[in-house]
Amino acid sequence: MPVSEGMISALIDLRRVDGERLVVQLTGQLRSLIATGRLGKGRALPSSRRLASDLGVSRNTVTYAFEQLAAEGYLEASHGRRPVVTFDGGERVQGPRVVTSRLGSRNPRLSPWASRLKQTDWPMSYQAPLKPLRPGHGDFREFPNDVWARCLRRSIVRAAKRDLGLVNRTRLREALAHYLATSRGVRATAEQILILPSAQAALTLIAAALITPGDEVWVENPGYPGATAAFRASGARVTGIGLDGQGMQRMPGLPPPALIFMTPSHQHPTGRLMSLSRRTEFLGPSRPDKAWIVEDDYDGEFHYDSRPVPALQGLDAHGRVFYVGTFSKAMTSDIRLGYLVAPPALAGTLEIAQRHIGLIAASHIQEALAEFIVDGHFLAHLRRMRRLYHARRDHLVEGLQRHLGEVLSVEVPSGGIQLVARLKHGRADQAAVKRLIDAGVEARALSSLSLGRPRDHGLLLGFAAWRESEINAALRTMASCF
Ligand SMILES: Cc1ncc(COP(=O)(O)O)c(C=O)c1O
Numbered sequence: 001m002p003v004s005e006g007m008i009s010a011l012i013d014l015r016r017v018d019g020e021r022l023v024v025q026l027t028g029q030l031r032s033l034i035a036t037g038r039l040g041k042g043r044a045l046p047s048s049r050r051l052a053s054d055l056g057v058s059r060n061t062v063t064y065a066f067e068q069l070a071a072e073g074y075l076e077a078s079h080g081r082r083p084v085v086t087f088d089g090g091e092r093v094q095g096p097r098v099v100t101s102r103l104g105s106r107n108p109r110l111s112p113w114a115s116r117l118k119q120t121d122w123p124m125s126y127q128a129p130l131k132p133l134r135p136g137h138g139d140f141r142e143f144p145n146d147v148w149a150r151c152l153r154r155s156i157v158r159a160a161k162r163d164l165g166l167v168n169r170t171r172l173r174e175a176l177a178h179y180l181a182t183s184r185g186v187r188a189t190a191e192q193i194l195i196l197p198s199a200q201a202a203l204t205l206i207a208a209a210l211i212t213p214g215d216e217v218w219v220e221n222p223g224y225p226g227a228t229a230a231f232r233a234s235g236a237r238v239t240g241i242g243l244d245g246q247g248m249q250r251m252p253g254l255p256p257p258a259l260i261f262m263t264p265s266h267q268h269p270t271g272r273l274m275s276l277s278r279r280t281e282f283l284g285p286s287r288p289d290k291a292w293i294v295e296d297d298y299d300g301e302f303h304y305d306s307r308p309v310p311a312l313q314g315l316d317a318h319g320r321v322f323y324v325g326t327f328s329k330a331m332t333s334d335i336r337l338g339y340l341v342a343p344p345a346l347a348g349t350l351e352i353a354q355r356h357i358g359l360i361a362a363s364h365i366q367e368a369l370a371e372f373i374v375d376g377h378f379l380a381h382l383r384r385m386r387r388l389y390h391a392r393r394d395h396l397v398e399g400l401q402r403h404l405g406e407v408l409s410v411e412v413p414s415g416g417i418q419l420v421a422r423l424k425h426g427r428a429d430q431a432a433v434k435r436l437i438d439a440g441v442e443a444r445a446l447s448s449l450s451l452g453r454p455r456d457h458g459l460l461l462g463f464a465a466w467r468e469s470e471i472n473a474a475l476r477t478m479a480s481c482f
Contacts, residue, residue, distance in 0.1 A: 008039070008046060009054035013107045015115075022057055027065040028119025034074045037089030044082045045075070072448045073430050086434055112213070117233040132474040133396070134442040135269070135418035135462035138385060140332040147377050148331075148368070155367040169363070172370040176339060179373055184300055185310025186323050188341045194354055195339050195366055199298055199326035200226050201359045202340035203261075206294055206322055207234040209346070209353050215258035220248045222449040222456055224268045224296065227261045240451030243267060247274030250281055259292045264312050265300040269449050269460045270420050271413025279312050283321075292343075293321045299329045301382050302464070303415035304390040319343040327369070329417055329464075330382060337361050337369060389417065389464040392471065396463040399475040407482045408459070417464035420446060422457065429457040435481045441474045 012029050014022050033039045045051070048062040055062070070077040077083035110118070130137065173190035180186035196202050203226065211217070213235025219227055221240025228238050239257070241248050248262050260282070264274035282293060295312045313323040326338040342350050354360065372378050393413070400410050400421055408421040423429055429445040436443050436459075443461050447454030463471065 008033075009051060011038075012055060014055060014057065023061045023064050024119050025115075026055070026057070026061060027068050030065055030069060031072070031074060032118060034069070034085055034087050035089050039085050039089075041085055041088040043085045045085070047082050067453075070430060071445075071450070071454050073433060073445055076431070076434075112235065113233055116235065117229065119232075130465065131440065131442045132466045132470045133461040133463070134465070135444055135460045136329075137333065137462055137465040138329050138331075138417055139388070139465045139467075140334075142385065142388065143332050144377065144381060148372065151368040151371045151375075151377070152364065154371065155364045158367065159364055169366070172366045172373075175370045175373040179378070180311075180323075180325075180341065183379075184297065184308070185314035186341055187314050188323070189344075192342050192344060192347045193339055194342060194347070194350055195337065195361050196354065196359050197336045197338065197361050198328065199296060199324050199338040200230065202322075202324045202338055203227055203230040203294070203296075204233075205340065205350060205353055205357065205359060206259075206292075206324075207231050207236070208357065209350055210259060210292060211236045212258075216255055218248075218251075218254075218257045218260045218291075219451070220262055220267060221451050222269055222446060222454075223261075223451070224263065224298075225449060227294075227296065228451065231259070231261065238451065243270065243272060245272075245275075246278040247272055248278070248282075250278075257291050259294060261294045261296065262312075263296045263298065265297050265303075265309060266413055266416035268296070268298065269418065269444075269446065270411060271416050271418070272411075273309060273414055274312075276309070279315060283312065283316055283318070291320070294324060295321055296324045298324075298326055299416045300325070301330045302386055302389055302417060304386065304393060305414040308415070313341060319345055330378075330385075335365065335369075337365065385464075392463045392466065392468065393419065395468050396461065396466075396471050396475075399471060400461075403475050403479045404482060418460055418462045421459045421461060422446070423459070427457065429459060432482070433459065436478060439477050439481050441477045441481075 011033060012026065014025050016022070039045070046054070048059050048066060052059040052062045066075060066077045066083050069075045070083065074085065074087040075083045076086050170190055172195055173193040176193055177188050177190045180188065194202070196205065207230045211231060211234035215236050217231045217236040217238050218241045219231070219238055221242055223240065232238050236259070239254065241251055243249065247264060247267060262274070264279060266273065293312065297311060300308065300311070311323055313321045320343060322343065323341040324338070327335050328338070340350070396419065397410050397412050400408055404421070407424055407427070409424055411420045411422065413419050423432060429447050433443050433445045443459040446456045446458035446460055449460070450456060466474070
């Protein structure tokens with residue numbers, strides 16, 4: 001149900017006992033009211049003064065929450081005016097009718113994990129249908145569905161013949177160990193590989209197994225919000241580490257982290273490549289003591305300008321690196337398969353945790369994928385997509401430079417599926433993204449991927465999923481918007 005203005009403060013439940021900062025709780029709860037459509041698009045919120053007084057918190061707390069949500073694209077907040085909701089949570093999620101009875105409560109007591117997860121949830125706008133130039137996707141229309149269907153069928157027929165016999169759970173792991181060694185320089189036995197429903201599942205599993213509340217975790221800033229959400233939910237204190245020309249910085253002055261999350265092959269979102277010397281610094285004798293490193297190679301299959309730089313995991317002599325991958329980008333996001341290469345000392349423990357949490361991928365899909373890889377279809381698909389996406393990257397870069405060079409400066413990534421175009425002349429990206437979305441072009445605001453006050457403003461634009469004709473149409477729309 002949409003909520004009236006007077007009820008907004010009644011729906012916010014700030015707890016002063018569980019160690020979570022009020023501002024984080026307030027931001028998370030407002031975000032979820034907007035994302036679920038209960039505070040609909042166009043709705044004016046109370047002023048910061050009024051909401052602060054209703055909730056009994058400082059005005060700074062409310063102002064910061066409004067600013068953060070404005071940076072993420074949920075609100076428009078300008079000085080001296082009440083903030084207005086700009087995100088369309090849609091009718092679809094008006095939410096179940098709230099049941100209040102002696103047995104039910106509107107604010108059930110949650111575990112610290114669930115409370116933190118609710119507050120660090122990242123925007124779920126991606127549930128809406130895909131529109132050009134949404135980032136983060138390959139072109140699933142190009143996926144060889146006929147070949148995949150044959151692999152699936154054979155896997156199901158084999159399962160039927162096997163009767164009650166055991167499924168072969170090592171075939172995919174062996175095929176992956178070989179593929180990762182030859183194409184990404186990953187050094188792993190099949191026993192170190194865990195097959196999971198997604199890369200996000202791998203991050204959740206690592207966080208559950210390794211994070212003690214209060215642990216320091218470093219992530220890239222700007223970076224991938226899914227990683228921040230997973231580590232924060234486990235109670236980590238997440239610090240955003242800035243980038244320079246060589247990738248994530250070292251920051252020897254900060255307290256040493258328990259874990260570092262990074263995307264060294266194509267930094268998410270900027271597409272930058274971490275230099276070899278920076279990689280060795282993170283792994284060498286001066287490495288942050290005892291820190292685990294999680295290397296997320298979410299789109300490492302796609303490189304265009306030079307030979308791919310081998311994975312950081314392959315350089316690790318101390319058994320400290322986890323390597324995470326996904327088939328969401330290389331095949332289709334509907335396949336729901338990702339994987340984790342664990343350091344040898346942790347593979348057994350993580351496998352037990354995987355079974356207890358139940359993060360198991362369907363056996364017949366695992367078998368079909370093993371066949372798809374072993375018979376060469378996976379590499380053939382990647383080769384074709386690399387050519388296609390390379391041409392699309394060049395097409396988008398050239399179009400942006402030609403038609404929007406006055407307002408945008410493009411960072412050309414050497415690989416991957418998306419790129420960042422920075423806004424010139426100090427323009428803010430949230431307003432630009434809103435205008436584009438209203439005109440039918442999807443982009444993601446770079447500032448929404450920052451931790452803390454965003455310093456970078458730009459557009460994250462996808463190129464891999466979009467045909468040249470779709471890119472051209474989007475460029476025309478963009479030119480008319482700026
Ligand atoms: C950097 C990064 N890692 C991981 C993922 C998630 O992959 P999956 O769909 O397998 O969870 C994404 C998805 O966009 C991503 O951008």
